[in-house]
Amino acid sequence: MKLPSRSKAYMIPEYSLTGDLLSFLNCNLQYRYQNKGTLPPSRPVQRWFGEFIHGVMEEAYLQWDSDNKQFPWDWKEDIRPIEDMIDVRLQVDGLYPYDEDLFYSILNTDLTIDDLNEHDHKKLASARAEKAINVWGPHLFPLIDSTELTIKGIRQMPHYEKNVSRSNYYGINGIVDVLSSLKINSNLSQTNLDNYNNRIIEFLKKDPEFARKISDFTDGDEYEIIIDYKGMKRPAAESPDRINNPWENHEQQILTYSWLRKQQEDAKPIFAGIIFYLNELVPSKEDLLLIQDEIAHDLTDDEIDYSQFVDDVERIMNWNEDEKAPELSDEFKIARSIRIINIDDALIDESLDKFDKVVFDIESSLIQEIKGCKIQDAWKGESDERTCKACDFKTFCKNNSVKTKDIKIP
Ligand code: SF4
Structure with missing residues (x-):
């Protein structure tokens, strides 16, 4: 009797919006080394602030929800313990801040919370955490329905070919921050927040x-409103020096989340997306230099009417990086920290087409590699100077855009 053989396992490749789409667009080759080669980046520091601020905002919301503590929150009493709790969690995952000036980890010192002084309060990550909670918390927390919501969907594999493609479908997943x-009425007064x-x-x-x-x-x-926090400055709308455009990618991320959310049974119609660029509340000198350059070269988006912020623009443009950072108005910082994303079906379709294209490119490179093509030939190494400078693979990447100096051998 012939025993039937077991059929091949049917596996659908899964792609995530941030881990795959944004990372692949940053540089195909770097994505391959980091994600498909399972090499963790040697500088997880780049992830630290993003993870830190997400964790702080989520924990702050949970505490507000259970205690209904009134704003503003005191940094030392209310916020610092949250920061430390998140810092411990990140350390367990091997994530550390790269610079003591960024964050004062209580675990690495003999200090207690009571020993911390105003100087420590000025540490960048803490200052941003405090502003994020006290500026946006009072307005955001009462609107929240759920946090860290996992959403998944399935799509047909683009350009599917039997015996060539790995599968006829692929999965998309993502986590909605908030x-x-x-309940709204046509003049947008809120009926559930009288x-x-x-x-x-x-x-x-x-x-x-x-x-x-x-x-x-x-x-x-x-x-519903889909909300995403970004631990970064507001990107330029036009980025001529960059291979990919974070401004557009972030919009695409929210539009794809909308499509995924729509697939869920309990979903209500989505009327907007919002991104909070939380570094804008306390910009670093590096952020200010980039903002200065973007204003000078007209690379900013048109969602902010800069004619309303003439004094702030003047202070930024007259500022020299050797000087103390300019004092900017709260209104200017708040306006730059929020971005509204319009959601409509045509835009969602466009963003899904782009996602399909990225998945097709990843799958094509993977298949080439499986067939024996060398990694650096199967995956395109191309990125801007900033990304290459911070890349772990620049020493052996032949497409590294950072020019190394010739070494003269005597
Ligand atoms: S050095 Fe630049 S081109 Fe090469 S893998 Fe890294 S980011 Fe990509």
């Missing part, structure tokens, strides 16, 4: 694209 829901003067809603009302669409909403119905 999902909030609102008499509450919410800044996030104010920004939504001012967004011209959003104002145009408001008549499409049904009064009294509940809608």
Whole structure:
């Protein structure tokens, strides 16, 4: 009797929005070495602040939700213990801040919270955590429905070929930082947050694209907003020096999240996405230099009306990096820290097409490598100077865009 052989395992490749899409777009070859080669980056520091601020915001929300503590929160009493809790979690994962000036880890010292002084308060990561909680917490936390929501979906493998493609479908997954829901009426007053003067809603009302669409909403119905925190400055809208464009990629990320969320049974219609660029609340000198350059070369996005911030723009443009950082108005920093993403079906389709294209490119490189092609030939190494400078693989990457000096052998 012939025994039937076991059929081949059917596996669908899974792609994540941040781990795969954004990382592949940064540099195909670096993505290959880091993700498919399972080599952790030697400088996880680049991830530290992003993970830190996400953790701090989530924990702050959970504490606000259980205790309903009034804002503003005291840094030493209310926020510092949260920072330390998150720092411990990150250390367990092998993530550390790269610079003592960025964060004062209580675990590495004999100090206690009571010994910390105002100087430590000025450490960049702590200063940003405090601002993020006290500036956006009062407006964001009352809107939150859920945090860290995992969303998944499945799509047809682009250009599927039997016996060539690895699978006829692929999976997309992502984690939504915050999902909030609102009952709204056509003038956008919130029916579930009566008499509450919410800044996030104010920004939504001012967004011209959003104002145009408001008549499409049904009064009294509940809608959702997808919110993402970024531990970075607001990117330039135009980035001529960059191979990929983070401004566009972030929009694509939110649009793809919207599509994934729509697949879930309990989803309500999504009426907007919001990204918080939290470094803008306390910009570093490096951030300020980039902002200065973007304003000088007209690379900023048109969502902010800079004519309303003439003094701030003047201070930035007249500032020299050897001087103390310019004092910027809270209004300017807040305006730069929030970005509204409009959600509509045509834009979602466009972003999914781009995702398909990225998956096709990854799969094509993978298949070439499986067939025996050398890694550096199968995966395109191409990125901007900043990324190459920080890349672990620059010493042997033949496409490294950082020019190394010739070494003269005597
Ligand atoms: S050195 Fe530059 S081109 Fe080479 S892998 Fe790293 S980021 Fe990519």
